[in-house]
Amino acid sequence: xxxxxxSEEQEQTVNEPAAAYGLDLNSLKVETVQFVMxxxxxxxxxxxxxxxxxxxxxxxxYDYRNAPCQFTVEELKEELxxxxxxxxLGLGISNEEMMRRKFLH
Numbered sequence: 001x002x003x004x005x006x007s008e009e010q011e012q013t014v015n016e017p018a019a020a021y022g023l024d025l026n027s028l029k030v031e032t033v034q035f036v037m038x039x040x041x042x043x044x045x046x047x048x049x050x051x052x053x054x055x056x057x058x059x060x061x062y063d064y065r066n067a068p069c070q071f072t073v074e075e076l077k078e079e080l081x082x083x084x085x086x087x088x089l090g091l092g093i094s095n096e097e098m099m100r101r102k103f104l105h
Contacts, residue, residue: 039045071079086092093101 036048
């Protein structure tokens with residue numbers, strides 16, 4: 001067995017989104033497979049498999065066209081243009097007013 005000195009440093013790269021949000025997708029998959037591999041009860045493994053298949057089916061059937069806030073680039077530019085114009089005209093409300101309204105309900 002090759003021995004390595006304790007003082008030897010290794011350079012590591014950090015994926016900023018992964019560092020900020022936790023595991024990346026591949027790491028999460030590996031961790032999940034390792035977890036499932038430790039389960040000895042076939043009923044539990046089957047339930048996990050069935051649940052994953054149901055989730056995947058639901059994802060395939062979900063119609064993202066009806067999801068809220070789905071804009072094309074041109075629609076988004078138009079919404080931003082309108083928002084800036086309304087702001088310029090003073091048609092909005094302040095953040096303080098928004099917070100007051102939010103906590104009154």
